[in-house]
Structures are given as structure tokens and as C-alpha cells.
Amino acid sequence: MERGFVLNVFTPLYIFKNSENIKIDNLKLQGNYGFQYAKNVEIRNSHLASKDAFWNTENVTVYDSVIDGEYLGWHSKNLRLVNCIISGTQPLCYAHNLVMENCKMAEDADLAFEYSSLQAEINSEITSVKNPSSGKIVAQKIGEIIFDEHCKNPGACKITVESQVKV
Template sequence: MTKRMIKNASYEGERPLFASRHLRLEDVIIYPGESALKECSDIEAVRCEFRGKYPFWHNDGLLVEHCLFREGARAAIWYSRNLHMKDTRVEAPKMFRDMDGMVLENVVLTDALECCWHCRNAKLRGVQAEHGDYLFMHGENIDVDGFRLNGNYSFQYCRNVVIRNAEIHSKDAFWNTEDVTVYDSVVDGEYLGWHSRNLRLVNCRISGTQALCYAENLVLENCTLGEDADLCFEYSSVHAEIKGRVHSVKNPRSGRIVAEEYGDIILDEHCKAPANCSIETGKAQSGEAA
């Protein structure tokens, strides 16, 4: 269907383009106001700038390209479906909430606080997120490649996540997750992966104190642990093949750990049943991405 075109215009106030259909915006500025494009469908926004809050709520079918979301455009895209955003800069916090069907390509989020909560069926390519505390809470079916994150408590309570070629600096990442796999990445942060189920790390470099505790069916393939990754695997069921040295292991519950060298191995009366984890010295096998 042919779209109605709006070019080189500006809007302000409350709901100036409410319930629009089949609309293309080019070089448009949305000044401070509220809910500029609420309840819309089949919208394209190209080279636009958003300064007012809540511009896209309850939308279906949204293309955002070469746009800028200023700090005032907080909580910009919520309760929407079928978003494709590319080559865009987001300076506003609390972006994306309760989304279904979301593709982000070459997107920079400079204040990613509380972004991407309750988002489903998301694909991220070349995304950078700064100040990203609580990124992707309760997400599901997430596919990530070429990703950089600075921000704590990321991906908590997520399910069915695949991450490749990432650099994640995040305390308490992957808590209470289920079916998460991370390939060829740097994962840096305290208390990684606690209370997770089916967390798999392949060809990753891991750092941060008390990593990978209280985990169920934890798998590490060809991973490297930094010297600050101490007191690892407490009360976890784990199958791990680790390159190099493990600074310290504490009371793994079950499974098998193979590393080239160990610092401290702590097995005391507090270890939980079945308390039969095999801790071995040897070389890790190279992990391969599925």
C-alpha cells in the first residue's frame, strides 16, 4: 500500500499523529510532548529526531532508520510489534518494553537503563549498549551477534538466548536464565550465571569473582577463566573443559571439571549432595559453535 509522506515537518504537544496508518516520515522532528505516534501501524521514520516522551506506543509494523532519540524521548517504543531499527542512536533511557518481533542493526544506546524488558523474538546485530543496567529482563527467544554491553544485572530471567561475538561487562549477568548459549565472547562481571539452568559457554573468556554458582546443567567448552574468577562452581552441576588455570573451585555439586592447572580446590563439609564432581587435570578440547 502506498504510504502518505510527511517531509521536513515538526510536531509537538500530545498525540499529534495518533492512530496514523501507512505513513512515512522523513526529516521530521518530534518536539517535547507525549505519545506522538501512539496506536499506529505501518510507519516508516527516516532521518527523524525524537525529543518528546513515549513517541511509539502500541504500534504494529515500524521501520526506524538513521534516526536520533534524544534524552527526552524516554520509554520511546513500548507494547509494539514488528519493529526494525537500524543505523540509529538512542540517548533516551528505558527503550523497548513488552515488544514482540524486534530487529536492531547498528544501533547505539548511550543510556540503556532498563531497556528491553519483556521482549520476545528479538534479533540484535552490531548493537552497543552503555549504562545498560537490567538490560533484557524476562526476555525470550533472543538472537545476538556483534554486541557490546556495559551495565549490570543483564539478561536476568531470560529464556532461549544465543549470543555470539560479544563483550559483556555486567555484574550478575544471566541470573535465573534458562537455555542460554554464549559463543566466542568476553564475559566480565561478578556472580555470573547464578541460579541458571542450561547455561552453555563456548570459547569464552570469563572473569569476575564467584562465577557460575548455584547453576544446573552448566556447560563450559574451551573457556578461559581470569585470575579474579575465584570460588567458582559452588553448588553447581557442571561439565567444564577449561584452558589454562582455574584460580579456585569451591564445592561443585556434581559433574566433571577439567583444567590444565588449579589454585585452590575447596571441598568441605558444606558441599551439597551428591557431592561427586570429578575435578581433573588435563587439556580442554576446542569448542565449536553449533
């Protein structure tokens, strides 16, 4: 496999904005808007601390990584997260065809998946899920499931929990 590069210092805003066809391994990113509008990206074994990290991205896959920052994956298309740890408020909202495999969500990852179409396998508790559009969410626990007056079809997303936590 091709090796990427390692950035272990604060990186500029929008460092990979509009990038295409890149593979990254062992990246330590600390800088907001890291991959906005990027396409065809593969990231492995990395730690990404980036607000709006995957805003409006397309065909991005992240393996074995920690992703920390608010509003992760908003308006993304075909974002796939495998064996990742997700933290930050309102992650992965407005995402289209989001796939999460064997992922964990930190306690601060609240109000997740708003208006997203997804297939998510979460091996931890999710603090809260709000108005998912369609698909399936499987989690060990969910603290709160919110369907407010703006939710168009609450039955379009199947949600399965090992045990429901009372809030």
C-alpha cells in the same frame, strides 16, 4: 544467520530482563543484570561487562565472547559457554546443567562453581573451585580446590587437572 544489534555505550540495568527467544551478535554490553530471567538466548562474538549477567536464566548459549562481571550465571539452567573468556569473582555458582567448552578463566575468576552441576573444559588455570555439586571439571591447573563443611558430596564432581598448583 540473523544479525543482532550493537550497543557500544553504557546500557541500562536489566536491559534484556525477562526476554525470550533472542539472538545477538557483536554486542558490547556494559550494564549490570543484563539478561536476568531471560530464556532461549543465543549470543555470539560479544563482550559482556555485567554483574549477575545470567542470573536465573534458562537455555542460554554464548559463543566466542568475553564475559566479565561478578556472580555470572548464578541460578541459571542450561547455560552453555563455548570458546569464552570468563572473569569476575564467584562465577557460575548455583548453576544447573552448566556446560563450558574450550573456555578460559581469568585470574580473578575465583571461588567458581559453588553448588553447580556442570561439564566444564577449561583451557587455562582456575584460581579456585569451591564445592561443586556434580559433573566434571577438566582444567590445565587449579590453584585451590575447596570442599568445606557445607559440601554435601565432594566425590560427586570429578576434577581433573594437568598439574596441581601449590597454594
